[in-house]
Amino acid sequence: MHHADLRSGAVQDELGPLLCRKLRSIGWSVSQTTVVRNDIDSVAEEVERQKSSNDLIFIYGGVGPLHSDVTSAGVAKAFGVRLAPDEEFEEYLRHVIGKHFTGDRNEMALLPEGITELLHHENLSVPLIKCQNVVLLTATNPTELEKEWECLVDFTKSVLTLMEPYESKSLTTHLSDVEIAQSLSKLCMQYPDLNIVCYRKSRAGPLVISFEGKEEARIESAAEALRKKFQDGVFSET
Numbered sequence: 001m002h003h004a005d006l007r008s009g010a011v012q013d014e015l016g017p018l019l020c021r022k023l024r025s026i027g028w029s030v031s032q033t034t035v036v037r038n039d040i041d042s043v044a045e046e047v048e049r050q051k052s053s054n055d056l057i058f059i060y061g062g063v064g065p066l067h068s069d070v071t072s073a074g075v076a077k078a079f080g081v082r083l084a085p086d087e088e089f090e091e092y093l094r095h096v097i098g099k100h101f102t103g104d105r106n107e108m109a110l111l112p113e114g115i116t117e118l119l120h121h122e123n124l125s126v127p128l129i130k131c132q133n134v135v136l137l138t139a140t141n142p143t144e145l146e147k148e149w150e151c152l153v154d155f156t157k158s159v160l161t162l163m164e165p166y167e168s169k170s171l172t173t174h175l176s177d178v179e180i181a182q183s184l185s186k187l188c189m190q191y192p193d194l195n196i197v198c199y200r201k202s203r204a205g206p207l208v209i210s211f212e213g214k215e216e217a218r219i220e221s222a223a224e225a226l227r228k229k230f231q232d233g234v235f236s237e238t
Contacts, residue, residue: 013035014141014142015060015137015139015141015142015145016033016060018142018145018146019058019060019137019145019149020033022145022149024165024166025165025166026153026160026162026163026165027162027163027164027165027166027214028160028163031053031054032050032054034046034050038062038070039070039074040070040073040074040077041074041077042074043059043062043070043071043073043074043075043077043078044074044075044077044078045078046074047059047074047075047078047079047134048078051078051079051132051133051134054133055133056133056134056135056159056160057133057134057135058134058135058137059071059075059134059135059136059137060136060137060138060139060145061140062074071136072110072111072112072129072136073110075112075131075134075136076111076112076113076131078134079112079115079131079132081112081113081114081115082112082113083110083111083112083113084110084111084112084113085109085110086109086110086111086116086118087109088118089109089111089118089126089127089129090108090109092125092126092127093108093109093126095125096125096126111129111131112131115131115132116129116130116131117129117130117131118130119151119152119155119159121151121154121155123147123150123151124147124148124151126138128148128151128152130159135152135159164214166212166213166214167212167213167214167215167216167219168210168211168212168219169210169211169219169220169223169237170208170209170210170211170237170238171208171209171211171223171226171227171235171236171237171238172206172207172208172209172235172236172237172238173206173207173209173230173234173235173236174206174207174234175207175230175234177198177207180198180207180209183226183229183230184196184198184209184226187222187225187226190222190225191213191218191221191222191225193213193214193215193218194211194212194213194218194219194222195210195211195212195213196209196210196211196212196222197209197210197212198210208238209226209235211223
């Protein structure tokens with residue numbers, strides 16, 4: 001994901017957390033989220049780092065005719081191919097943009113040569129772009145991402161494999177970080193298959209302990225193991 005405005009603090013990222021939740025809902029784990037600069041080399045370097053160690057890479061932002069829209073060029077460089085006009089994609093752009101489809105049409109229709117697959121869906125005016133294991137999303141807000149996600153799920157065989165969804169459970173407590181730290185460290189070692197996360201919504205507020213995993217029985221076991229280390233009533237379920 002790359003966006004100069006995001007790096008400068010001018011805008012907030014609403015799409016990253018939503019995309020992570022969507023992926024978790026179908027059983028996928030997210031290994032990393034990254035913000036990169038709006039230049040070809042930065043995009044290419046990040047894709048090059050991630051493409052061999054991840055099943056899929058999702059990139060949002062940077063697709064279009066603006067000077068900062070360098071996603072396609074960065075992906076092409078990462079795979080060692082050139083950008084070439086895609087007549088089919090250009091026809092879609094012509095239909096959507098209409099009379100405004102003038103000087104920048106060739107730039108917008110240049111896609112990584114030989115590795116690009118257009119993902120057509122009846123609910124999309126322009127197909128999504130997939131370059132090997134890199135998916136380029138054009139959404140700019142949560143509503144658009146919801147729409148693109150629904151279409152991606154329809155491509156389950158070619159893009160996304162639906163897996164067992166993650167289960168989760170949360171406990172809250174007014175114990176201090178110092179009081180609970182050692183017990184949580186031991187619990188993480190006892191249950192390496194679970195993602196155990198702690199956070200506070202405010203410094204003076206309760207501590208939230210979140211358990212996440214694929215097996216509900218393991219989650220319940222971990223939560224019960226933590227309860228047994230302290231007096232009754234110390235934890236509440238949320």
